[in-house]
Amino acid sequence: MKFVVQxxxxxxxxxxxxxxxASPAPTMQTGAISPAHVQAVQDLLGAMQFEFAMRGVxxxxxxxxxxxxxxxxxxxxxxPPAEIHRRLAPSLARFVSADTALEMTRFYGTxxxxxxxxxxxxxxxxIMMPGARAAVPPEEKKERKRAAYVQASKELADAExxxxxxxxxxxxxxxNEKR
Numbered sequence: 001m002k003f004v005v006q007x008x009x010x011x012x013x014x015x016x017x018x019x020x021x022a023s024p025a026p027t028m029q030t031g032a033i034s035p036a037h038v039q040a041v042q043d044l045l046g047a048m049q050f051e052f053a054m055r056g057v058x059x060x061x062x063x064x065x066x067x068x069x070x071x072x073x074x075x076x077x078x079x080p081p082a083e084i085h086r087r088l089a090p091s092l093a094r095f096v097s098a099d100t101a102l103e104m105t106r107f108y109g110t111x112x113x114x115x116x117x118x119x120x121x122x123x124x125x126x127i128m129m130p131g132a133r134a135a136v137p138p139e140e141k142k143e144r145k146r147a148a149y150v151q152a153s154k155e156l157a158d159a160e161x162x163x164x165x166x167x168x169x170x171x172x173x174x175x176n177e178k179r
Contacts, residue, residue, distance in 0.1 A: 033093045040101035042089035047108035050088065050167070051081040052121040057167045063175075072175045084170070091166045095159040103152035112140040 055076060063069040093101075107113045143149060 033090070034098075037098040037101070038089045038093050040098045040105070041093045041096055042085045044096070044101040044105045044108075045085040045088055045092070046081065047105045047113075047117075049081070049117055049121065050163075051076075051079075051084045053163070054084055054167050054171065057164060057171055061168070061171060068175065072171065075174050075177070079174070087170055087173075088166055091169075092159075092163060095162040096156065099148075100152040100155045103148050104156050107143070107149055107152070110143065112143065 055073070058069075058072055058076060061069075061072075063072065108117055
């Protein structure tokens with residue numbers, strides 16, 4: 001009897017294994033990427049205020065010396081945000097569709113989207129009672145249920161590791177630039 005239970009448990013784990021598999025990596029788009037697509041990604045990076053994410057990547061990076069760390073942060077401070085967006089957009093366009101870039105740019109332009117971006121880079125300690133939920137206005141609940149938004153936010157979330165990787169690669173290029 002004990003063997004039958006163990007065998008049943010083993011088979012149920014094998015059947016459930018695909019549901020525990022890692023999510024697939026974002027697919028790279030093949031072929032030529034249009035200038036409009038790159039511009040849409042560049043606009044998305046601007047709406048996301050991605051220059052702050054670059055500072056976060058720099059803060060998590062190990063540098064050989066404190067002087068080099070200071071130099072990289074000084075270069076980031078001097079670099080206009082539009083330059084960061086312009087340099088990242090072509091490589092990120094492979095991971096984010098133009099439709100996603102347009103939809104998420106539109107979302108981050110809404111009042112709720114601006115709050116999301118602000119809280120992402122300016123989070124502070126918050127105390128909530130157990131079981132309490134943050135109040136979301138009804139119009140925002142409706143916004144978050146739109147099919148285009150749901151699909152675009154999922155695609156953007158799946159591409160987040162690629163955003164971080166490309167930001168790190170740009171940070172390396174910035175640190176290696178001769179000035």
